[in-house]
Amino acid sequence: DCPSGQGYVFLEPSGTVSSIVIGGSNAAWPAELPAAACDALVRGHGAVLLQREVPEHVNEAVAAAARRAAEADVALAEG
Numbered sequence: 001d002c003p004s005g006q007g008y009v010f011l012e013p014s015g016t017v018s019s020i021v022i023g024g025s026n027a028a029w030p031a032e033l034p035a036a037a038c039d040a041l042v043r044g045h046g047a048v049l050l051q052r053e054v055p056e057h058v059n060e061a062v063a064a065a066a067r068r069a070a071e072a073d074v075a076l077a078e079g
Contacts, residue, residue, distance in 0.1 A: 007020070007022070008020045
């Protein structure tokens with residue numbers, strides 16, 4: 001259980017935009033994600049949408065699982 005994060009966007013009079021993000025639950029992912037758990041999440045789905053609000057290693061693990069699932073689907077179709 002983690003608090004939700006917050007994001008602030010500042011618009012300067014000159015038109016410059018800056019932002020600050022205070023990580024909350026999206027930043028609280030474990031350092032290691034089991035491949036089997038990621039595989040189970042994407043199995044049977046036709047698309048995976050990744051977001052930039054979670055740590056990069058989470059996106060990489062889910063993308064790798066999606067790649068494995070796609071390769072398995074191609075192998076089944078050819079088989």
